[in-house]
Ligand SMILES: O=c1ccn([C@@H]2O[C@H](COP(=O)(O)OP(=O)(O)O[C@H]3O[C@H](CO)[C@@H](O)[C@H](O)[C@H]3O)[C@@H](O)[C@H]2O)c(=O)[nH]1
């Protein structure tokens with residue numbers, strides 16, 4: 001680095017460190033007493049005599065231990081949280097900046113509206129970075145003409161949009177976001193008053209052009225096409241040469257390339273990891289930039305300086321040699337005031353990733369990262385290596401092998417003569433068999449093993465000694481669309497947990513995979529992420545066992561007068577205190593306390609259970625992996641429900657039935673508990689078991705509302721309520737009647 005001014009600084013959150021560590025100590029102490037209480041039960045001589053059932057005790061004990069274990073792993077995130085500040089103004093001159101390939105992924109024009117995808121493309125093209133050093137690639141796994149047409153339209157609009165953004169210092173470079181905000185954004189730099197009028201008239205002109213663009217994108221209809229069976233299609237998007245001189249284009253616009261890899265029904269395509277590897281190869285022979293910015297199709301650039309921010313780390317000679325990627329948070333533009341689905345991912349991006357950043361670095365998070373290309377190539381790509389050996393790793397393309405040792409490549413494709421060869425090579429690199437018998441997906445590029453490809457790939461990078469940094473700023477660098485209905489939330493949650501657990505129970509298990517250069521605390525964090533979905537097992541137990549035994553009048557917790565009762569109370573308070581503290585320091589509204597617990601419970605009962613089962617079934621070969629892209633279409637009626645804070649229960653029976661059945665069971669046992677308290681007068685003995693269903697129902701009141709009060713379309717259908725009530729009776733009745741009431 002030139003001069004003495006640092007490009008970035010890092011602050012340790014000292015107060016949080018002290019608070020978290022002391023809290024961890026106290027909480028562990030309390031759990032120690034709980035373990036003593038549970039364990040001593042088994043050493044009582046009179047269990048048999050009293051006829052007390054040991055199975056529920058054992059289940060509760062194991063549940064408590066498992067939940068505690070997961071919690072303990074989670075404390076590693078709280079060990080040393082840090083945050084960072086960058087100084088992009090101290091970066092070297094533009095001509096010294098390295099070039100960047102931007103990868104944008106889309107898979108399904110029905111779930112991912114083309115206009116939205118094009119807005120992401122435009123926002124990336126308009127980033128504040130030298131345009132000749134920016135190459136934007138769109139991977140279209142849908143293989144859709146609608147998307148290709150959208151790209152051509154986006155290119156035409158970009159020719160107006162990008163100069164406009166530059167001239168007036170526009171900050172919101174995603175056109176949709178820009179035109180839906182008022183004209184006088186204070187962040188923009190309009191110059192003096194005279195030019196403000198000029199600005200207004202140009203803005204009007206641009207708005208008309210945007211509307212025309214929108215119309216062209218939306219009105220394009222596809223003649224039937226099968227997105228799952230087609231050859232690779234690669235097109236360097238360039239306007240009509242007569243419209244604007246090519247050279248002029250080049251000086252103002254970054255390159256834009258459409259890539260739809262070959263797909264054949266008989267050939268696995270490995271979802272997003274496969275798409276990423278295709279883009280790595282294709283871009284390798286086309287632009288071969290040393291850095292890659294990856295974006296999901298809904299994640300538009302909200303801060304045009306994000307690429308420069310990332311360069312503050314990549315160009316810092318003190319850390320750059322081992323730095324694999326800079327991760328930005330996933331933030332969303334559509335989170336309602338009441339974030340009832342917890343789609344803001346508060347804890348992940350404001351607590352956990354900051355904690356990882358204080359250890360060896362954050363987890364690779366699929367989108368919003370700037371990664372060093374060579375980190376994905378492994379250590380085999382050494383200069384002087386045997387070319388035949390290299391082909392075993394990277395496949396047969398000579399052009400691609402050459403690219404491994406060339407740092408950047410002048411852009412040559414323009415659709416004519418010699419460059420046509422390069423386009424042919426690129427198509428070859430995008431063919432579905434290219435990776436066969438190579439190390440792509442195993443040791444090179446993104447790994448295919450899990451649908452949580454980002455998590456797994458980042459994990460293996462860090463095991464090899466690569467580091468990462470996390471940069472979260474007050475102004476989000478990227479904004480995506482968060483989920484706004486229960487169905488999308490639970491479908492996505494099922495995929496995530498299946499992908500994560502799959503890693504945990506494989507040879508990649510964070511605790512055993514090696515040799516690993518990762519610190520123990522970092523391993524705990526990775527272990528937490530792989531195993532936390534298993535909290536579904538304890539939660540299923542807590543939602544059923546105390547309730548069933550309350551119905552039978554058998555106590556499973558200490559009575560109020562027992563001194564161990566206070567331990568259970570303390571553990572509850574301690575957990576709530578930790579969550580409240582974290583909501584407080586991350587600036588969340590206090591009601592999140594309830595929303596987050598509700599979603600925590602709902603996901604345990606549904607998506608985490610299914611995801612975990614899925615992972616085990618895949619492991620034994622009973623199921624194939626699947627990746628259903630999250631729906632990004634906004635439906636007015638459904639968005640209204642979301643903004644009102646009402647759950648949209650239109651989802652499958654598979655998700656609703658267990659929720660309704662457990663709410664029914666808990667209601668039943670709460671009523672019986674209250675009845676017993678009045679008639680039998682054993683509230684002292686059964687207090688905890690009455691309190692648990694009470695707490696569950698209080699947190700999940702909206703489910704009761706959805707079952708019996710709401711009349712709108714988003715309610716829970718009566719048929720499901722009846723079905724689940726019957727189901728819960730059939731399943732639970734035998735358990736209740738096995739032991740005599742006394
Ligand atoms: O076969 C596929 C499936 C998906 N995608 C793209 O992958 C991105 C992420 O998919 P999305 O449906 O939005 O999934 P999310 O659950 O929201 O994604 C999170 O989780 C994924 C792993 O499960 C990561 O890949 C993502 O980056 C991360 O944002 C989207 O742009 C898709 O178009 C593909 O390119 N090919």
Ligand SMILES: [Mn+2]
Nearest residue numbers: 296298480630
């Ligand atoms: Mn997404």
